[in-house]
Amino acid sequence: MELEKVTAEIRPRTQWEAIDLGVRLTGEYAVSLLKGWMASVFPLGILILVICYQSVGWGMFLIWWLKPIWERVALHPLSRSLFGENPTWRETMKVLPKELNKNKGLVLIGLILTAMGWFLHSDDGEDVSAKAGLAVLFWCVVIGLLFYRSPLTRSLVLPIRYLEGLEGARYKARYQILSYRSASSAVGLTFICLLMEILLFGSQVYFALMMLPEGVEVDQFLTLEAFFEGDADLLPNWMLVLFGVFYLNAVSVVTWFYTGAGFGLYVNTRTWTEGWDIELKFKGLGQRLGLIFFGLVILGSSTRVEANQEAQRVLEQEEFEVRTREIYEEESESRDSVSDSISSVNPGAFAGIGHLLFWVIVIAAIAVLIWVIVNNLHAFRGGPKESAEERKKVTTIAGMNVEPEKLPSNLPAEARKLWEDGQYQEALGLLYRGAISSLVTRQLVEIEESDTEMDCLRRVSSKGEVANASYFKLLTNAWISQAYARRRPNEETINELWSNWPFQERRRP
Secondary structure, rough: OOHHHHHOOOOOOOOOHHHHHHHHHHHHHHHHHHHHHHHHHHHHHHHHHOOOOHHHHHHHHHHHHHHHHHHHHHHHOOOOOOOOOOOOOHHHOOHHHHHHHHHHHHHHHHHHHHHHHHHOOOOOOOOOHHHHHHHHHHHHHHHHHHHHHOOOHHHHHHHHHHHHOHHHHHHHHHHHHHHHHHHHHHHHHHHHHHHHHHHHHHHHHHHHHHOOOOOOOHHHHHHHHHHHHHOOOOOOEEEEHHHHHHHHHHHHHHHHHHHHHHHHHHHHHHHHOOOHHHHHHHHHOOOOOHHHHHHHHHHHHHHHHHHHHHHHHOOOOOOOOOOOOOOOOOOHHHHHHHHHHHOOOHHHHHHHHHHHHHHHHHHHHHHHHHHHHHOHHHOOOOOOOHHHHHHHHHHHOEEEEEOHHHOOHHHHHHHHHHOOOHHHHHHHHHHHHHHHHHHHHHOOOOOOOOHHHHHHHHHHHHHHHHOOHHHHHHHHHHHHHHHHHOOOOOHHHHHHHHHHHOOOOOOOO
């Protein structure tokens, strides 16, 4: 996976920012996705509805059952496009038969359930009561098999199975890592998209009913049996097939954005856990350092070549004359020994030592540069240039304003006065606001505005007594008991809250 080819900005995001990234990614590559979808999934869906012409509701059931496979088709162009590729509709079309073959068990169970449901809910004159009992058992089996079909975090699970190809123990370990941060958002996304699917389907049906001629009663055929049993006396089969097409339309549109949003969650979670943004920064730095190394090598090589050429040119000139003289034996032994020692030294050794010193200096400079970068990674991160205090500024927690400017100067005294006046909830709320404000202002704990009281308690407890975790736990329990259960804390607890207030106000000018 080549991160440098990513077409979107890779940076740590909140969960809903990640979902928005996936939705925007779907909109950006909607044409490529639409072509592959209309060439593979949509025709197969129409074929299912045509085969189930006499009972369109069960065709819709099979389409719904196979949605995890449809989503893999939608994920293919999105995942490739994010990393700089441009898959054609023919490549996307080939994904469907591969996934149907890979998930033969899911497909087989869907076909069996569809056939059984069709048989159990058909009215062929047999014992209706016996079939009713089997039908109840049938739906219990369907509900039980939903856990086999897919979890509620399917949007996050899909990239792990399809892109990473993990199964068994490796898949479970990988899922535990990635779901720690994003599982709740993935579940929420599933329910939101389910409601959107129902809304889109219902709006198309309502529009079709509005187009019926005047005088036609619509209330008489708006029953569940009309869909599952295909009762032509209540509604023509061709109209039931049309409703099935409406459902296929709703599934198609919602699946595109559901898959894209889940893929955005997956990318963001890997960015948080694997440091994709830091890796990209270092890769860019490595490329720049590589260019510097290459330039130094070229510069050194070219300088040596030019020096050798210049020396050769001087030697070849006519004015240059090589003179020699003989060394007579009459010279003293000491003179001979000194000459021998000097001549034994290779003149190229000095050049080698100088070359070595040059590279030692270069490597030392690079080491110092890397040390400076490692200790100043925050300067390489993207996003607006703002101070750490501004990034962590929180104004409201659980609907309560925690800005220091909105709190009284002598907070414990003011809270105690409210308590003595019988305003118990207001007093504890003021203490709680002051504690949160002090923790955030002094940057002892990273608290987000979306955190609940229990989220804040978990964050503070993880910091220990540096953040006065024991006092904050006592205050949180007292506040929750008073605010939500209307149970006033005992006097011992209240006295401890008054006497042990550990948070010093830090008001801004």
